Amino acid sequence: MTSNSFGADCLSGIRVLDMTQFEAGPSCTEVLAWLGAEVVKVENPAAGDPGRKLGGPGPGPDHPYFLEFNANKKSITVNLKDPKGLQLVKDMAAKADVMVENFAPGAIERLGLGYEVIKAINPSIVYCQVKGFGEGSPYEKNLAFDMIAQACSGIMSTTGELDGRPLKPGPSLGDTGTGMLLAISVLGALFRRSRTGEGEHLQVAMQDAMMHYLRIAFAVQAATGKAAPRAADTSVTGGNPPMGTFPCKGGGPNDYVYVYTSRANPEHWRRLLAVIGREDLIGDARYDSPAARAERKQEVDEMVAAWTRQHDKHEAMEIIGAAGIPAGAVLDTMELYNEKSFEDRGIIQTFEHPERGAFKMVAWPVRFGGRPPELKPAPLLGANNDDVLAGWLGLGKDQIGDLRTGKVIG
Amino acid sequence: MTSNSFGADCLSGIRVLDMTQFEAGPSCTEVLAWLGAEVVKVENPAAGDPGRKLGGPGPGPDHPYFLEFNANKKSITVNLKDPKGLQLVKDMAAKADVMVENFAPGAIERLGLGYEVIKAINPSIVYCQVKGFGEGSPYEKNLAFDMIAQACSGIMSTTGELDGRPLKPGPSLGDTGTGMLLAISVLGALFRRSRTGEGEHLQVAMQDAMMHYLRIAFAVQAATGKAAPRAADTSVTGGNPPMGTFPCKGGGPNDYVYVYTSRANPEHWRRLLAVIGREDLIGDARYDSPAARAERKQEVDEMVAAWTRQHDKHEAMEIIGAAGIPAGAVLDTMELYNEKSFEDRGIIQTFEHPERGAFKMVAWPVRFGGRPPELKPAPLLGANNDDVLAGWLGLGKDQIGDLRTGKVIG
Numbered sequence: 001m002t003s004n005s006f007g008a009d010c011l012s013g014i015r016v017l018d019m020t021q022f023e024a025g026p027s028c029t030e031v032l033a034w035l036g037a038e039v040v041k042v043e044n045p046a047a048g049d050p051g052r053k054l055g056g057p058g059p060g061p062d063h064p065y066f067l068e069f070n071a072n073k074k075s076i077t078v079n080l081k082d083p084k085g086l087q088l089v090k091d092m093a094a095k096a097d098v099m100v101e102n103f104a105p106g107a108i109e110r111l112g113l114g115y116e117v118i119k120a121i122n123p124s125i126v127y128c129q130v131k132g133f134g135e136g137s138p139y140e141k142n143l144a145f146d147m148i149a150q151a152c153s154g155i156m157s158t159t160g161e162l163d164g165r166p167l168k169p170g171p172s173l174g175d176t177g178t179g180m181l182l183a184i185s186v187l188g189a190l191f192r193r194s195r196t197g198e199g200e201h202l203q204v205a206m207q208d209a210m211m212h213y214l215r216i217a218f219a220v221q222a223a224t225g226k227a228a229p230r231a232a233d234t235s236v237t238g239g240n241p242p243m244g245t246f247p248c249k250g251g252g253p254n255d256y257v258y259v260y261t262s263r264a265n266p267e268h269w270r271r272l273l274a275v276i277g278r279e280d281l282i283g284d285a286r287y288d289s290p291a292a293r294a295e296r297k298q299e300v301d302e303m304v305a306a307w308t309r310q311h312d313k314h315e316a317m318e319i320i321g322a323a324g325i326p327a328g329a330v331l332d333t334m335e336l337y338n339e340k341s342f343e344d345r346g347i348i349q350t351f352e353h354p355e356r357g358a359f360k361m362v363a364w365p366v367r368f369g370g371r372p373p374e375l376k377p378a379p380l381l382g383a384n385n386d387d388v389l390a391g392w393l394g395l396g397k398d399q400i401g402d403l404r405t406g407k408v409i410g
Numbered sequence: 411m412t413s414n415s416f417g418a419d420c421l422s423g424i425r426v427l428d429m430t431q432f433e434a435g436p437s438c439t440e441v442l443a444w445l446g447a448e449v450v451k452v453e454n455p456a457a458g459d460p461g462r463k464l465g466g467p468g469p470g471p472d473h474p475y476f477l478e479f480n481a482n483k484k485s486i487t488v489n490l491k492d493p494k495g496l497q498l499v500k501d502m503a504a505k506a507d508v509m510v511e512n513f514a515p516g517a518i519e520r521l522g523l524g525y526e527v528i529k530a531i532n533p534s535i536v537y538c539q540v541k542g543f544g545e546g547s548p549y550e551k552n553l554a555f556d557m558i559a560q561a562c563s564g565i566m567s568t569t570g571e572l573d574g575r576p577l578k579p580g581p582s583l584g585d586t587g588t589g590m591l592l593a594i595s596v597l598g599a600l601f602r603r604s605r606t607g608e609g610e611h612l613q614v615a616m617q618d619a620m621m622h623y624l625r626i627a628f629a630v631q632a633a634t635g636k637a638a639p640r641a642a643d644t645s646v647t648g649g650n651p652p653m654g655t656f657p658c659k660g661g662g663p664n665d666y667v668y669v670y671t672s673r674a675n676p677e678h679w680r681r682l683l684a685v686i687g688r689e690d691l692i693g694d695a696r697y698d699s700p701a702a703r704a705e706r707k708q709e710v711d712e713m714v715a716a717w718t719r720q721h722d723k724h725e726a727m728e729i730i731g732a733a734g735i736p737a738g739a740v741l742d743t744m745e746l747y748n749e750k751s752f753e754d755r756g757i758i759q760t761f762e763h764p765e766r767g768a769f770k771m772v773a774w775p776v777r778f779g780g781r782p783p784e785l786k787p788a789p790l791l792g793a794n795n796d797d798v799l800a801g802w803l804g805l806g807k808d809q810i811g812d813l814r815t816g817k818v819i820g
Contacts, residue, residue, distance in 0.1 A: 007610075010598035023626070035598040054629070054647070056673050056700070064632035068625045134777075136755045142731040144738070147645060147653075151668035151738035152727075154746055156643075156655065158580020159569065166655050166666055166740045169579030170568020170641045171623040173587075180590045185776040187597035188420035188445040194604055200417075201779050208757045208775035213581040215478045215772055216433070217743050219464070222474035222769075227744035230663075231580045233566075235557060237464070243557075245566065245576050253640075256576055258561035263466050290466070317562075321552040328554070328561035330576045333627050334637035336564055345546045347618045359632075362625055365618035366595040367544075369611050 006346075007368030011037040014190065015392065017089070017096040018042065018073065019113070021049040023146070023172060024130045024206060025102030026069040027179030032098070032186065033072035034364045034373045040388050041070065041379070042089060045077040045410025048381040061355035062378065068361050070378035071351070076389070077382035077410030080111055084408045088393075093118050093125065095392045097193075098186055102130035105141050115201050124199040126189045128182055134205035144206055149174030153210030158217050160230045178209040233258075240290040241297040242272070245330060246308040248316055254335075257308055257316040260326040263290045271323045276307035349375040382410045416756075417778030421447035424600065425802065427499070427506040428452065428483065429523070431459040433556070433582060434540045434616060435512030436479040437589030442508070442596065443482035444774045444783045450798050451480065451789070452499060455487040455820025458791040471765035472788065478771050480788035481761070486799070487792035487820025490521055494818045498803075503528050503535065505802045507603075508596055512540035515551050525611050534609040536599045538592055544615035554616055559584030563620030568627050570640045588619040643668075650700040651707040652682065655740060656718040658726055667718055667726040670736040673700045681733045686717035759785040792820045 014037040018029040026041075026049070033039040043049055047057060049070070054063040079085040090113070093099055099118060101108045108114055108129070115127050132144020139152075147168055150156050155173065156166035171177075182204045189200040211218070217228035217236045228236040233244040240263055245256040261268035266288070273282050287293050293300045308316050313329035320327035331339075337360070342348040346367070350360040354377070364372045389395040389403070403409045424447040428439040436451075436459070443449040453459055457467060459480070464473040489495040500523070503509055509528060511518045518524055518539070525537050542554020549562075557578055560566050565583065566576040581587075592614045599610035621628070627638035627646045638646040643654040650673050655666040671678035676699075680692050697703050703710045718726050723739035730737035741749075747770070752758040756777070760770040764787070774782045799805040799813070813819045 007595065007598060010602040031594055035594075050674055054633075063629065065626065065629035068629050134755055134757065137751050139727075139731060143734065143736045145670055145672070145736050147668055147670055148736050148738035151655070151666075151740050154741060154743045155580055156666075156668070156740050157664045157742040160577065161571070161574065164571065165643065165657075166664060167570065167577070167643050168641045168645065169565070169581070169583075170627055170638065170646055171565055171579070171583065171620075172626040172645075173579075173581065173583065173623060176623050176625065177583075177587070177590075180587075180594065181774075181776055183594050184441055184445075184590065184597060185417065185778065187594060187601060188417060189778070191597060191601055191604065192420040194601065202776055203780075204776045205757075208752075208755075210581075211746060211757070211772045212775050213583060213586050214743070215586065216475065216582040217580055218747065218772055219473065219475035219478050221743045221747065222771075223464075227664075227742035228580065231578045233575065233577050235578065235582075236580055245561070247575075254567045254576060254637075256561075256566075258557055258566070260555055260557055262555070264460055317549075321549060324553065326553045326555050326558050328558035330561050330566050331564060332567040332637035333564045333624070333631045336621060337628065337631065341547050342618070345544055345618075347544065347621070361632075362621045362628055364591075365622050366591055366612055366614045368595065368599070370613075 004369065006371040006373050008034065008036045008373040010035040014038065014098065015096045016040065017092050017099040019099065019101040021102065022051045023069055023175035024178045025100055026051065027176040028182045028186070029100050030069055030071060030073065031180070031183045031364065039073040040092070040384065041073050041075045043075055043077050043381060045079055045382065048075070048077065052381065064359070067353060067356070067359055067378045071361070072376045073379055074384035074388055075379035075382055076385045079408055079410070082408050084403070084406065086112060088408065089113060090121055091393050094121050096122065096125060097190065098126045098128065100128040104143060105131055119199065122199070124193060124197050126186055126193065126200045126202065128186060128202040130178060130182060130204055130206065132206050134208050135203065137205065137207070146172045146174035149178070149206035149210050152207045154214045154217060154228070155210050158214065158228050158231050158236050160232070162230050162232050164230070173213060174206050174210060177213055178204055178206045181209050181212060241293045241300045242304045246305050248308050248311055248313040250312055254330045254332045255313055256330040257313045257320070258328045258330060259304060259320060262326070268325050269293070271325050272304070272320070275320055275323045275325070276304060278303065346371045351375050351377045353377045354380060385409050414779065416781040416783050418444065418446045418783040420445040424448065424508065425506045426450065427502050427509040429509065429511040429518070431512065432461045433479055433585035434588045435510055436461065437586040438592045438596070439510050440479055440481060440483065441590070441593045441774065449483040450502070450794065451483050451485045453485055453487050453791060455489055455792065458485070458487065462791065474769070477763060477766070477769055477788045481771070482786045483789055484794035484798055485789035485792055486795045489818055489820070492818050494813070494816065496522060498818065499523060500531055501803050504531050506532065506535060507600065508536045508538065510538040514553060515541055529609065532609070534603060534607050536596055536603065536610045536612065538596060538612040540588060540592060540614055540616065542616050544618050545613065547615065547617070556582045556584035559588070559616035559620050562617045564624045564627060564638070565620050568624065568638050568641050568646050570642070572640050572642050574640070583623060584616050584620060587623055588614055588616045591619050591622060651703045651710045652714045654711070656715050658718050658721060658723040660722055664740045664742045665723055666740040667723045667730070668738045668740060669714060669730060672736070678735050679703070681735050682714070682730070685730055685733045685735070686714060688713065756781045761785050761787045763787045764790060795819050
């Protein structure tokens with residue numbers, strides 16, 4: 001009974017008015033586009049989403065960052081400082097099912113496109129806002145970026161070496177992590193709306209959203225009565241040895257294999273002893289329980305490292321994994337990018353971009369009937385002015401020409 | 411037009427057959443419960459979800475970890491090794507809208523509840539599977555936990571000090587991060603199903619899901635041609651000074667304030683000079699451009715640190731933030747837990763748990779019409795045997811009594 005659209009028809013017919021930039025907002029609307037919604041990005045005619053020029057403005061093609069967070073969308077350029085431009089966006093809001101914005105605090109209201117205004121135009125719209133801090137927070141007016149959200153939410157306090165300073169994880173969890181929670185909420189609201197016709201006002205703060213991903217640390221705190229510690233290479237739960245990144249042949253920055261022996265499954269440790277050629281220690285009381293190994297952490301870790309150092313990380317992962325012990329090579333982005341099985345499975349896909357040519361990127365990772373939805377390129381600035389104004393508002397060629405001449409659209 | 415259920419009615423009437431444990435699966439079904447679905451967790455009568463006893467089996471109340479990932483759900487205990495128990499679950503699958511499992515590879519098929527079996531019973535079900543590695547991956551049969559997914563997906567390669575070993579971020583992104591992407595896909599499939607009646611087979615691998623959160627690193631690689639580096643306290647994009655965690659008064663492990671000056675907005679740096687009492691340097695060519703500051707990174711960072719060391723992190727955040735520069739104190743889980751404004755806004759809520767009494771935890775962070783959905787306690791093992799078997803299958807008191815006597819249910 002599954003279709004063969006791989007999920008790309010889930011939201012067909014749904015119109016999203018996308019007034020977002022950088023990442024928290026765009027990551028949300030991009031998922032809606034992958035699931036088949038018509039997502040129209042409204043951008044300023046001068047330069048558009050600043051994400052197009054990550055690292056600073058200037059000439060040159062759109063940055064890969066923009067391509068990654070705006071695939072499958074459309075773009076129109078509207079001058080919001082012109083009253084006719086503002087009216088155009090209101091007319092589009094009247095036709096939209098969803099509107100999303102992630103401007104600085106107060107900006108959308110100053111533009112004249114706040115919730116109360118849009119709700120009066122279209123009571124059944126799902127209107128969505130992303131801010132750094134929530135309404136009612138002492139910092140509700142503060143600016144925030146990904147790293148600020150990660151600092152203020154416990155993420156950094158739990159990331160780093162045990163005796164080191166707080167660090168920022170590699171992923172842009174403050175942005176994309178927030179966008180995903182908003183996407184869930186949009187879809188929930190759309191589902192209800194399909195039955196009741198009711199609109200919704202959704203608001204999410206990046207600081208609040210981060211705590212959702214850190215609930216394991218709050219659980220540790222609830223169990224111990226203390227703030228969760230840094231995870232280092234193990235976990236805020238503490239874990240038990242051997243557990244962590246073990247050095248492999250090569251000696252490069254990512255030549256490590258992660259080995260995990262679960263407290264809940266004593267077989268992991270015994271199997272590992274067989275792999276590293278220390279069958280003699282199977283059942284030895286000095287090492288057999290998690291508590292015993294915790295007392296001899298350094299010795300146990302060194303025993304495992306003595307073996308991992310003789311193997312490259314891929315080999316180590318293969319041998320340890322095949323023996324039924326959770327293990328994983330520490331892979332870098334280039335190794336992942338070049339691993340062909342991701343392309344075979346549609347997890348990494350390539351599209352033709354008008355400026356950059358073939359562009360290969362990570363697609364939506366969830367498979368619908370065996371494959372993720374198909375990637376389409378991110379739009380050039382204003383690429384869809386004509387078709388969107390005709391399709392959404394029924395404007396004719398002459399009317400669109402007048403808007404262009406009057407610099408209402410770019 | 412918004413209701414006052416705060417989103418808890420979005421999925422009313424939707425039935426979820428929840429065969430998940432630990433976190434990746436449970437985090438997904440919990441969101442569906444928060445949005446109003448009736449989520450029934452099927453557990454083994456002996457001990458249930460091993461997440462109930464995180465850190466090892468034994469007596470005592472359910473671990474906070476279980477409470478955090480199973481709020482608002484129901485629990486029934488079924489012996490799946492008894493053919494009658496297996497039939498009971500099949501009968502429930504016939505009535506369910508969604509089924510989710512995250513057993514080890516091959517386990518659900520060996521149980522006799524694989525996709526083809528369930529689809530034959532209920533063609534319009536949305537059947538969902540979470541694994542560590544995807545079907546078609548060289549590691550498709552390997553075990554995986556949160557940390558393995560983070561090792562194998564680039565997350566650890568980008569986390570840590572520039573010259574340090576790869577580290578694991580504090581959040582359980584491998585689990586909850588995957589659960590969120592699955593929840594989005596479930597909701598997309600449910601939306602389509604409400605229009606077409608079509609079911610769906612959703613599959614997500616934790617390794618694949620992690621790359622979705624790391625797209626900023628893949629963008630860096632696409633721009634530079636090299637694998638993304640560690641983020642340290644800045645970002646895989648490199649950032650530009652001053653940017654990072656600066657030490658504050660107190661000297662504790664989290665006495666730091668994050669300061670970010672954007673390349674795209676030269677005012678951030680100038681405003682910061684005014685805050686730290688170095689107006690004399692505003693416009694000074696040695697520091698005025700991001701490139702100039704990058705050449706004097708140590709000097710610039712020390713200039714900012716000399717000021718931050720004189721203030722505690724809260725004060726520093728307040729002063730710098732109020733001046734229009736993105737800034738955030740590095741907060742730990744205890745500080746967040748005790749910050750009253752989260753409770754006022756419903757981001758942290760308290761419920762009464764039958765074993766633990768009042769339990770305060772992080773709720774769904776997205777507000778629907780001003781507030782997140784209301785938290786309800788996680789169920790005790792088998793708490794809903796009677797009401798679910800009556801409600802879903804129409805079984806009477808005697809029939810349920812027979813199942814209990816026959817040890818088919820716990």
